[in-house]
Amino acid sequence: MTIAARTSVTLPGTDTTILDLTPPSLWLALGSIAFNPTFWNIVARREHRTHWLTRVFGGAYPGCYALAFTIFTLGLLRDYLYAVALDDQPALDFGLAGAVGGTLCLAVGNVLVLSSMWRLGVTGTYLGDYFGILMNERVTAFPFNTMENPMYNGSTLCFLGTALWKGSPAGILISVYVYIVYLLALAYEGPFTAAIYAKRDKERRAKKE
Numbered sequence: 535m536t537i538a539a540r541t542s543v544t545l546p547g548t549d550t551t552i553l554d555l556t557p558p559s560l561w562l563a564l565g566s567i568a569f570n571p572t573f574w575n576i577v578a579r580r581e582h583r584t585h586w587l588t589r590v591f592g593g594a595y596p597g598c599y600a601l602a603f604t605i606f607t608l609g610l611l612r613d614y615l616y617a618v619a620l621d622d623q624p625a626l627d628f629g630l631a632g633a634v635g636g637t638l639c640l641a642v643g644n645v646l647v648l649s650s651m652w653r654l655g656v657t658g659t660y661l662g663d664y665f666g667i668l669m670n671e672r673v674t675a676f677p678f679n680t681m682e683n684p685m686y687n688g689s690t691l692c693f694l695g696t697a698l699w700k701g702s703p704a705g706i707l708i709s710v711y712v713y714i715v716y717l718l719a720l721a722y723e724g725p726f727t728a729a730i731y732a733k734r735d736k737e738r739r740a741k742k743e
Contacts, residue, residue: 543707551624552703560704563619566612567712571719574605578664579726587665594665595657602660616708620697623704632698639695646688649677659685663730686716 543553554560578601581587587597628635651659653675657667677684690713697705 550626552626553707554623554704557619557622559615559619559622563612563615563708564711566608566615567708568715570605570608570612571715571723573608574601574661575719575723577601578661578723582664582730585665594662594667598657598660598662598665598667602656605660616693616705617696619708620700620702620705623702625701626703628698628701632701636695636698636700639691639698641695643688643691643695646677646684646691650685650688653678663727668731668734683716683720686720690716 541555542551543555544551577587581597581601585594587601588594591597591600653673654669656662657665658669658673663669677688681687690709693712694706694709697703697709
C-alpha cells in the first residue's frame with residue numbers, strides 16, 4: 535500500500551486507488567465517528583459528578599432519555615456522513631463475495647445491536663447508570679453470552695457490511711478505524727462503569743451488615 539502525493543492510497547504494485555484523501559466528506563465522517571463516543575462519555579461523566587442533566591430535565595429518567603435522543607440522532611448523522619464519504623471514494627467490484635459478505639455482516643451486526651438494546655432497554659443502552667439508574671444484575675442472556683461488547687461489535691460489522699456492499703476499500707479501512715475508536719472508548723468507559731456498580735454493591739453489603 536502506497537500513498538501517492540499524499541492525496542491517495544493505492545494497492546501495492548498497482549495504480550488502483552483504494553482511498554482518496556482529498557474529499558472533505560472523508561474527514562467529516564472520520565470526525566463524526568470519533569466525536570460520538572467522546573461526546574457521550576464526557577457528558578455522562580459530568581452528569582455522574584454534577585447531575586446537571588437531571589436538574590435541567592427535572593429527573594434522572596428524563597435526563598437519560600434526552601441524552602439517549604441526542605446520542606441516537608448523532609448516530610444517524612454519523613451513518614449518513616459515512617454513506618456520503620463512501621460515495622466519494624473509489625469503488626471496486628467485489629463480486630458475489632462482496633454481496634454475500636456485506637449481507638452477512640449487516641445481518642449479524644444488526645442482530646447484535648438490536649438484541650443488545652432489547653436486553654438493556656433505553657436506560658441500559660444509553661448510560662443510565664451514570665444517572666444512578668442501575669440494573670439489578672448483569673445481563674448474561676443473548677447476545678451478552680456470546681461476547682463482551684455485542685453492541686460495539688455489531689456496529690462495527692454494520693460499517694463493514696456497508697463497505698462490502700458498496701465495494702469500497704476505503705469503507706473497509708474506515709471500519710477498522712471504527713473498531714479502534716470503540717476499543718479506546720471501552721478502555722475509557724469500562725472501568726468507570728465498573729466502579730459505579732462496585733460502589734453500589736459495596737453499599738448493598740454494608741446495609742445487610
